[in-house]
Amino acid sequence: DTAVSQTPKYLVTQMGNDKSIKCEQNLGHDTMYWYKQDSKKFLKIMFSYNNKELIINETVPNRFSPKSPDKAHLNLHINSLELGDSAVYFCASSQGSTGAFFGQGTRLTVV
Amino acid sequence: AQSVTQLDSQVPVFEEAPVELRCNYSSSVSVYLFWYVQYPNQGLQLLLKYLSGSTLVKGINGFEAEFNKSQTSFHLRKPSVHISDTAEYFCAVSVTGGGNKLTFGTGTQLKVEL
Numbered sequence A: 001d002t003a004v005s006q007t008p009k010y011l012v013t014q015m016g017n018d019k020s021i022k023c024e025q026n027l028g029h030d031t032m033y034w035y036k037q038d039s040k041k042f043l044k045i046m047f048s049y050n051n052k053e054l055i056i057n058e059t060v061p062n063r064f065s066p067k068s069p070d071k072a073h074l075n076l077h078i079n080s081l082e083l084g085d086s087a088v089y090f091c092a093s094s095q096g097s098t099g100a101f102f103g104q105g106t107r108l109t110v111v
Numbered sequence B: 001a002q003s004v005t006q007l008d009s010q011v012p013v014f015e016e017a018p019v020e021l022r023c024n025y026s027s028s029v030s031v032y033l034f035w036y037v038q039y040p041n042q043g044l045q046l047l048l049k050y051l052s053g054s055t056l057v058k059g060i061n062g063f064e065a066e067f068n069k070s071q072t073s074f075h076l077r078k079p080s081v082h083i084s085d086t087a088e089y090f091c092a093v094s095v096t097g098g099g100n101k102l103t104f105g106t107g108t109q110l111k112v113e114l
Helices: none
Strands: A004-007 A010-013 A019-025 A031-037 A043-050 A053-057 A064-070 A073-078 A087-094 A106-110 B003-005 B010-014 B019-021 B024-026 B031-038 B044-050 B056-058 B064-068 B073-078 B087-095 B108-113
Touching: A004 A087, A010 A019, A019 A031, A019 A087, A019 A106, A031 A073, A043 A064, A043 A073, A053 A064, A073 A087, B003 B087, B010 B019, B019 B108, B024 B073, B031 B064, B031 B073, B044 B056, B044 B064, B044 B073, B073 B087
Parallel strands: A010 A106, B010 B108
Antiparallel strands: A004 A019, A019 A073, A031 A043, A031 A087, A043 A053, A064 A073, A087 A106, B003 B024, B019 B073, B031 B044, B031 B087, B056 B064, B064 B073, B087 B108
């Protein structure tokens, strides 16, 4: 049973489209995150939710909208996709400060 | 704000040799420190963490790291590497009251050669 699973694993889409990435964790953790890894492998946090409440919102364009229907799920919707949005998006979860568990990533390619 | 520096972008090493991957951090408050490993086309796996207590922490796959507060460092070591250790290694820090968000270094590519 995968601890943090996200779908899809690969996503190729055209500029201007809207797409969603889904994430689910079965670890019972209270906090979930979205991280972005760019082409140089640099990782940066985008959002964090704790018990369905948004607690961290880094300087991310408002085309990116996270949604957490319950504490086990955190989805990411992206409107009007741009070439610069191409990256690997990782979902993660944690309980307190013990370190985050990451999903396998979604490789988004905007053409 | 906190930051992490991994000075070595690539570290080549022969199999069965020891290795040290360097990590330095900057923070004005207490920190928690982590090392993650990323194999090609995979997610990040937690290798080890320092939260408090003993400054020498042991992790999975034979890795260990030492927290040095005076040097603001958290270097990762392994006494004898294997080909399967070839991967990208990331050092990360979180701070108390920071919502547990991780701030990552730029990563070190460990390449183990025969």
